[in-house]
Amino acid sequence: MKTTIYKLAAFLKAENTQIANDIVDSVILKMNLSLSDVEVGRAINMYQDLLEFLSLSLQTENMDIPEELIEWSKQNAYAQVSANKKISEIILRYPPTREIFTDFVSRWAYHYQLSTEEYTLVLKKINRMLDVSLEKTVIAFEEYNAKVKEGFEEEIDIISFPIVPLTENMAVVPLVGRLDEHRANHLIDSVLPKVNNLKINYLIMDFSGVCEIDELAARSIHNAVSMLKLLGIQVISTGISPKLAYTAVSIGVGAVGVNSYQSVRQALESLNS
The missing domain is CATH 3.30.750.24 (STAS domain)
Incomplete structure (x- = not known):
């Protein structure tokens, strides 16, 4: 088991930049998104960190979540609040992202001849990271939104x-x-x-x-x-x-x-x- 999973881990570490670009391109195409160059760059960097962490966790069986992913989730939430957008716009991206990751993992599993157990392990780790990312995004959105609302109410009170x-x-x-x-x-x-x-x-x-x-x-x-x-x-x-x-x-x-x-x-x- 370790031989095949280690090969996949090495591949993810060596090719994380290209894989990250492919994932972001796939999400944008699948959802017909219109993102700025800054947003695309941030997403690619985040997925590079995620893949780097996934590579490490496959070798150590570590289930911790990378801080980079959490920070990226919070920044997404902050950007939505600042632009007066809805949190649903971000939430709706997660199901297609899971589908895209599943497709990628299926290809990796075929190429590296992963067992069912190994295939399940990789998906489990990815879904865990996406679950935490979604959770942190929603929590951060609510916190930022509450602060903005509180400040807005204070300004209204003064004006009123x-x-x-x-x-x-x-x-x-x-x-x-x-x-x-x-x-x-x-x-x-x-x-x-x-x-x-x-x-x-x-x-x-x-x-x-x-x-x-x-x-x-x-x-x-x-x-x-x-x-x-x-x-x-x-x-x-x-x-x-x-x-x-x-x-x-x-x-x-x-x-x-x-x-x-x-x-x-x-x-x-x-x-x-």
């Missing part, structure tokens, strides 16, 4: 809650989008301290751009209003839709603010009258 001074003692905070617990907490933790630093007497919270508010967010904003009152800042709410008003009343927090107006303009006219 600008503090606009109107006069020396008055400012307005236009609220937009969907208000959930996360964004309500951002309002309390980041925006309200800035409001206090302005040394104003009135703060208008304009809800005209809010499309939805959940129960936890409504309670958080209600608590924020109470905190501002303790700081000597009178809160005025504007632009509350019937839907938002129903949500507030249904959970028992009532209208947000001391006074409520249909628009910021109405609130300003009332305060200046």
Whole structure:
């Protein structure tokens, strides 16, 4: 057994560059992929490392996974997230890749007269590496995507809650989008301290751009209003839709603010009258 498997191992080590090129060309042709020269080069380098490792593992019966394969999988995931592409585009490449590897192994088995046991061993090692690669790719994609999403949400929070001074003692905070617990907490933790630093007497919270508010967010904003009152800042709410008003009343927090107006303009006219 060792004689034939060692011959295959030596072949994989000596011809890994050509084999890697053939595998990449076969995958691209089979799936009709359009890859950049950089992507093709990275794939070829990865398969060279994989074949080098496969050669070594056939001689030592080592089932560890090469770090190069894991890193390549992570880089693929990162590239998908950066390009705003779907993970399914990568996942769909694995079944055809397995088929291509099976074809290659079948040719090697015929040429080197591998036994059924040897043939199965080679396939087992290759499938193990592909399984780990797929697993690491999906995990890395989820991790990178979560980080990007978190950063995006933070930027949206900052943009969504600008503090606009109107006069020396008055400012307005236009609220937009969907208000959930996360964004309500951002309002309390980041925006309200800035409001206090302005040394104003009135703060208008304009809800005209809010499309939805959940129960936890409504309670958080209600608590924020109470905190501002303790700081000597009178809160005025504007632009509350019937839907938002129903949500507030249904959970028992009532209208947000001391006074409520249909628009910021109405609130300003009332305060200046």
